[in-house]
Amino acid sequence: MIYTTEYSSEITIIRPGVERLTAVNAKAFKDEMTALIDDGSAHLIVDFKDVTFLDSSGLGALVGILKRVGNRGDLAVSGLRPDVEQMFRICRMDRVFTIYNDVETAAQTMSESL
Amino acid sequence: MINRSFHMKNDIEDVDRMVMSLKSVVKDILDSTTMFRFEICLSETLTNSVKHADTHDKEMPIEVTLIETASALVVDVFDPVGAGFFDLRDHAKDLDSVDLMAESGRGLGLIVQCADAVTYGALKGRNRLALDFLKTVT
Numbered sequence: 001m002i003y004t005t006e007y008s009s010e011i012t013i014i015r016p017g018v019e020r021l022t023a024v025n026a027k028a029f030k031d032e033m034t035a036l037i038d039d040g041s042a043h044l045i046v047d048f049k050d051v052t053f054l055d056s057s058g059l060g061a062l063v064g065i066l067k068r069v070g071n072r073g074d075l076a077v078s079g080l081r082p083d084v085e086q087m088f089r090i091c092r093m094d095r096v097f098t099i100y101n102d103v104e105t106a107a108q109t110m111s112e113s114l
Numbered sequence: 115m116i117n118r119s120f121h122m123k124n125d126i127e128d129v130d131r132m133v134m135s136l137k138s139v140v141k142d143i144l145d146s147t148t149m150f151r152f153e154i155c156l157s158e159t160l161t162n163s164v165k166h167a168d169t170h171d172k173e174m175p176i177e178v179t180l181i182e183t184a185s186a187l188v189v190d191v192f193d194p195v196g197a198g199f200f201d202l203r204d205h206a207k208d209l210d211s212v213d214l215m216a217e218s219g220r221g222l223g224l225i226v227q228c229a230d231a232v233t234y235g236a237l238k239g240r241n242r243l244a245l246d247f248l249k250t251v252t
Contacts, residue, residue: 020130023161055157056224060217067215083150090227096214 001025002032004041007107010114012041021051021058030061034068042073043110047103049079054087063096074098074113078106116140116182121175122160124167124194129160132178139180140187145250151228152187155245158221159191167197186230186246193241201234202226202243 003015014033018025036044046062048054062077069075078100080088088094100106116139122132133156137149144152156178163176177192193200206222213219226232231246 022130022157023126023165024130053153053157055154055161056218056220057161059220063215064217067217083153086150087154090224091209091220092212092214 001028002036004036007045008111011043011045011107011110012036013045013047013103013107015047015049016051019051020053021061022053022055023057026055026057026061029058030064033061033065037065037068037072042069043114044069044073044075045100045103045106045110046075046077047079047106048077048081048084049103051084052081054084056091059087059091059093062093066096074110076100076106076110078103116143116180116187118180120178120180122178124164124169124172124174124176126161126164129157129164132160133157136178136180136189143182143187143249144247148247148250152189152247154228155225155247156189158225159243159245162202162221162225163191163193163197166200167193169194169196171196182249184249186248189245189247190237191243191245192237193243195240197241199241203232203234 001017003017005013007013016029021029066075076098079102122128133153136156137153174194176194179190181188202222202225206226207219209223209227229245230248233244
């Protein structure tokens with residue numbers, strides 16, 4: 001489901017691999033992300049540029065992933081389309097996640113902070 | 115004016131197909147902002163119906179009707195036959211009160227916040243959730 005790209009030895013970029021991240025696939029998304037974290041990836045950027053819709057289950061999965069990362073690293077999101085960004089705002093998730101316009105900016109900023 | 119009924123399987127795998135079908139029917143009568151709210155409400159409502167409607171017969175479909183009036187689109191979502199009474203308005207949390215780090219508990223609040231009106235009760239012997247979306251005056 002997810003597609004991963006190594007931006008550097010420390011930063012991993014993830015694309016969810018679905019257009020709609022909903023109750024249908026949120027658990028699989030969380031499970032795959034959790035496996036990635038448990039394998040040692042700690043600085044993660046989830047690029048939502050290909051995701052057109054996100055429901056509360058998808059957001060819940062993302063929160064669970066953030067908690068899994070914990071103090072070991074960082075999780076940021078990028079490329080939110082207007083409807084997805086609106087969903088983040090309605091659910092106050094813009095207070096929880098660091099949001100970047102695009103994955104390049106996210107990766108550059110995260111690498112400079114390491 | 116739209117006046118149509120749809121049926122979906124009581125199966126989480128059928129929710130997205132149903133939401134996309136309903137969107138295609140109403141695309142010409144809702145503006146983009148209202149369409150966004152419509153999509154959230156339908157996705158959360160149908161997911162909630164599949165996950166939590168307490169019915170012993172999972173083969174019974176979930177019925178959705180779309181009724182267009184001069185001023186609004188009314189979406190009726192009928193609980194599957196055998197499901198217990200569940201008025202989501204009694205359980206929905208204000209989204210400001212949900213723990214930011216909670217992994218669940220936002221769906222019902224989203225429905226209440228995103229629909230222009232939410233009602234629930236018995237209709238023709240079945241329990242029905244009605245979601246109203248006001249049409250934009252042009």
